[in-house]
Amino acid sequence: MTETFRRKGGQRVVPGQTQELEILSTVVASAPTAMAIVGPDVRLLAFNRAFLDIFDIPPDTIFIGDPLEKLFRYFADHGEFGEGENEKKIRESLRRAVGCGARQYEWMTRSKRTLAVSHQPLRAGGSVTTFADVTERREKESLLKRAWSLAEGERARLADWADVSNDWFWEADGEGRLTFVSEGFEAALGQPAGTRLGRMLFDIASEPIDTTDPACIFLNAAIRERRPFRDVQFAISVDGIRRHISTSGKPIFDAGKQFHGYRGTSRDVTHRVRAERGLEQQADMLRAMVDKLDLARANAVQALAEADRANKSKSYFLASMSHELRTPLNAIIGFSELLEGGLFGPLNPRYVEYARDIHNSGRYLLRLINDILDQSKIDAGKLELYDQQVDLRDIIGECQRLLRDKADEKRIGLWTRLPPETPALRGDRLRLKQVLLNLLSNAIKFTLKGGQVGVTISRPGNGGVAICVEDTGIGMRPESIPLALEPFRQVESPFARHHEGTGLGLPLSRSLVELHGGTLTIDSQLDKGTKVRVWLPAERVAAAPPAKA
Numbered sequence: 345m346t347e348t349f350r351r352k353g354g355q356r357v358v359p360g361q362t363q364e365l366e367i368l369s370t371v372v373a374s375a376p377t378a379m380a381i382v383g384p385d386v387r388l389l390a391f392n393r394a395f396l397d398i399f400d401i402p403p404d405t406i407f408i409g410d411p412l413e414k415l416f417r418y419f420a421d422h423g424e425f426g427e428g429e430n431e432k433k434i435r436e437s438l439r440r441a442v443g444c445g446a447r448q449y450e451w452m453t454r455s456k457r458t459l460a461v462s463h464q465p466l467r468a469g470g471s472v473t474t475f476a477d478v479t480e481r482r483e484k485e486s487l488l489k490r491a492w493s494l495a496e497g498e499r500a501r502l503a504d505w506a507d508v509s510n511d512w513f514w515e516a517d518g519e520g521r522l523t524f525v526s527e528g529f530e531a532a533l534g535q536p537a538g539t540r541l542g543r544m545l546f547d548i549a550s551e552p553i554d555t556t557d558p559a560c561i562f563l564n565a566a567i568r569e570r571r572p573f574r575d576v577q578f579a580i581s582v583d584g585i586r587r588h589i590s591t592s593g594k595p596i597f598d599a600g601k602q603f604h605g606y607r608g609t610s611r612d613v614t615h616r617v618r619a620e621r622g623l624e625q626q627a628d629m630l631r632a633m634v635d636k637l638d639l640a641r642a643n644a645v646q647a648l649a650e651a652d653r654a655n656k657s658k659s660y661f662l663a664s665m666s667h668e669l670r671t672p673l674n675a676i677i678g679f680s681e682l683l684e685g686g687l688f689g690p691l692n693p694r695y696v697e698y699a700r701d702i703h704n705s706g707r708y709l710l711r712l713i714n715d716i717l718d719q720s721k722i723d724a725g726k727l728e729l730y731d732q733q734v735d736l737r738d739i740i741g742e743c744q745r746l747l748r749d750k751a752d753e754k755r756i757g758l759w760t761r762l763p764p765e766t767p768a769l770r771g772d773r774l775r776l777k778q779v780l781l782n783l784l785s786n787a788i789k790f791t792l793k794g795g796q797v798g799v800t801i802s803r804p805g806n807g808g809v810a811i812c813v814e815d816t817g818i819g820m821r822p823e824s825i826p827l828a829l830e831p832f833r834q835v836e837s838p839f840a841r842h843h844e845g846t847g848l849g850l851p852l853s854r855s856l857v858e859l860h861g862g863t864l865t866i867d868s869q870l871d872k873g874t875k876v877r878v879w880l881p882a883e884r885v886a887a888a889p890p891a892k893a
Contacts, residue, residue, distance in 0.1 A: 368633055371626045376619045377474050381630065384469025386412045386442055398475050399424070400455060412441060423454040441471065450478070458482045462620075464627060468634040472627050476616070484511055485592065485609060511611040516593070518605050520544050520567040532612045533582055545591065545606075548580065563591075570595045570603055577613065588617040655723065669713050677706040715848040718778075719831060722855045729772040729859055733886050736811070737766050739773065740799055743780045747788060754793045761800040767809055768886040775856045782849040783813040783876050790874070791817035807882030808862070814875040819868045828866065829854060850876075860884060 369390060372379055378394040388410050396403060399419070406415055416437045420430035425437075444463070451459045460476040512528030522541050530536055533548070540548050545563060559578035566573045574592040581587070593608030680703035682688065684696055691699070721727035744758055751758045769776070780799075787797040795816040802810045820828065831851045854864040861881045868874040 368630060371629065375474070375623065375626070376615075377476050377623075379472070379474050379623075381472050382412050382441065382470045384466075384634075386438070386470075388412065388415065389470065395475065398457075398459065398477060399453065413438060451475075466627075466634060467631055468638055470634070472623075472630065474623060481511065481611070511609045513609055514545070514607070515596075516545055516567075516606040516608075518603055520564070520606065522548075523605065529610075533587070535582070545593070545610075548589075566593075567606070577617070586614075587612060588614045673706055673710050673713065677703060677710065680706060712848075715852055719848060719852050719855065722852075722859070727859065729775065731770050732773060734769045734771050734773045734776060735766075736769060736801060736809075737762060739777050739780060742777065743784050746781065747784055750785075750788050751797065754788065754791070754795075756788055756791055756793070757796045757798075758788075759796065759798045761798065763801060763803070766801055767803070769809065769880060769884050770886045771860050771880070771884055775859070779853045779856050779878065780811070780813070782853045783878075786849055787813055787815035787817065787874070787876075791815045804879070807885065809880045809885055811878040811880075812875055813878075814873065816873045819870045819872050819874050821870050822868065825866045825868060853878075 372390040372392050375392055378398040380391040380395050381389040383389040388408055416434045420434055425433040446464050448462050451461050457477055457479045460478045462474045465471045513526040514522055515524040516522050522543055525540050557578055559576055572594045575590050577590045579586055579588055589610055590613040591610040593606040596604045596607055680699045683699035791797055797815045800812045804810050828850050857864045857878050863879050865877050
């Protein structure tokens with residue numbers, strides 16, 4: 345099974361990124377050899393099943409997104425690095441994987457397989473590495489080296505093995521002309537081996553070869569200088585089809601150091617060359633995808649920065665406008681009180697009612713503006729707390745007295761359950777009172793006639809203080825709770841539409857609690873009521889005052 349891409353840790357996916365990652369996963373899955381891709385953050389971006397199989401890695405061990413160090417630690421723990429200081433070898437492997445350029449080398453695994461490794465860095469960071477199992481090839485080469493030192497009978501046996509090998513074996517004279525070619529040549533290229541005798545090593549095709557090919561020039565020079573050569577690739581044309589041949593050879597000297605020619609092996613590597621070229625094209629695609637992802641990531645960061653600037657500008661504007669509105673509004677409230685009270689003489693009863701409506705509307709608008717100003721200050725990071733020692737009993741008592749008339753109008757029971765020694769807190773008294781007033785007002789507003797609203801205080805095991813405001817009101821669905829905590833949003837219900845409100849009470853209360861280092865959570869069920877819990881941390885607890893009579 346080929347691993348697919350995923351994201352960890354709740355990271356956001358940049359728009360347009362998912363399709364490109366799926367393309368990348370498909371490309372890796374179709375790779376003909378074992379393949380692993382490491383991203384700029386030195387984490388695994390992709391790998392295929394062939395990669396797991398070639399190192400005998402269980403599928404549930406390494407995952408997409410894991411740091412490369414985890415893979416190297418697995419290798420160290422399972423003996424891939426051999427005996428010695430594993431930490432040093434892990435650091436050295438990470439350094440080579442991150443800091444080295446393109447390179448090719450061989451790796452002997454713990455299962456005694458020889459892997460040809462090709463490491464290609466990516467321009468945007470990271471790398472693409474492929475692994476090919478060349479164990480059989482190296483064993484054959486080793487076998488060939490041993491063969492010439494054996495007795496004639498043993499050589500005959502080895503000749504039989506050579507004839508059935510996928511590689512073909514050859515001998516050449518001092519000028520580089522073939523004197524022996526094994527039967528594997530005909531199996532690979534479809535031409536009788538005997539017809540190639542007397543030709544140069546690289547002139548084995550049925551059609552003329554390009555003598556200007558750099559590989560041919562290199563082989564000619566090596567033969568003239570009697571040097572060994574390994575994995576020299578050259579192209580030939582067989583029946584109009586371009587084939588790629590890889591050959592390795594070693595010069596032969598007798599006991600008197602007299603040069604007699606070459607012995608070596610060759611094989612058809614057309615499929616491998618085509619696969620490598622396909623991988624190069626895929627690597628180009630990967631580089632283009634990485635460039636696109638980097639551009640999308642940069643655009644996302646810029647968009648977030650612009651959104652943050654716009655949000656701060658909005659907050660500064662609201663704060664400024666709130667100050668400008670409060671001055672004339674206070675005048676309206678003051679004059680309406682004078683008219684309602686008849687300070688300058690009696691008024692028509694209808695005018696008195698109008699003055700009362702003006703006064704109530706002005707007070708409501710002032711509360712709204714104050715809430716907007718507080719929320720704007722919080723958003724802009726400008727709201728400061730004025731810490732002092734606070735008695736929770738006094739605050740709760742004041743809130744009950746202020747809301748008693750509203751509760752009585754709806755025949756709602758307003759109760760408290762406080763411990764004998766209610767702890768004193770260190771905090772902003774005005775803001776804590778504002779939180780409790782908002783929570784109790786909401787509870788009374790959304791509780792039907794004859795219901796109950798209560799306040800309790802408890803001491804959780806973490807040393808803090810928990811305040812719970814609960815009611816038997818209309819409640820809300822659990823999925824609506826996040827909406828209720830967003831500024832200027834209200835949960836839709838026929839009951840809610842008959843009550844005034846801006847949707848700022850709960851969000852503002854949560855922000856004020858968080859400024860104190862605490863949390864505000866809601867537990868609610870439709871038609872069964874709501875519980876709002878405020879938790880303040882242990883460092884906000886000052887002392888427990890004496891119990892009041």
